[in-house]
Amino acid sequence: MRVLGVVGSLRRDSHNRRLLQAASEHMPDGTELVIFDGLKAVEPFDETDEHENGGGLPGADAFIDAIRDADAILFVTPEYNGSIPGVLKNAIDWASRPTPATSPLAGKPVAAIGASTGMFGAAWAQAELRKSLGLAGARVLDEELAVPGAHEAFHDDGRIKRGATRRRLAEILELLIAQARQRPTASASASS
16 A cells, blocks of 8 residues: 655755654554655646647646545645645645546545644644645545644654653554555546
8 A cells, every 4th residue: 555745845944744654663564665756856736748548748747646646635734824835835736737526636544744833833834735625536534643843843863752642643654554445446446
């Protein structure tokens, strides 16, 4: 089972990248976390660049292909002005096309978590992200992991300090994998 990890922050040492890396320690048995590092290369969405079946530019195509190759997706987002970063929203716009019913996100199990240095732990951004993903056709897990005070939430080696946060992260990953296991595979759908 392959889980795609997508971080909404472009900074290499971001708190949200640390949260995603910490998630790799809590993946259920039989799953692998593959981190998508090409968010910065996803071109600004412009319908005139789009192919008839979606995609059409190299960065956007790489993101779409990564989604198609995954059984589930874990999005980790910071909060910028009460919402998600523009680069993340742009990538979701590409992946939502040409319609929610046929997009690579259609029916894909996804979860959204986040961290911020403030006291709400990117809760607003997670809500905005879940809304965008739902409109794009994804099966969005209605769960939240908000990590406030992110500048103090991790040990030097990247592990999460608080046991309750680690347990909640593991719980969300278990729920995400359970959703992915319930999703019919393409070969099962074709034979019915």
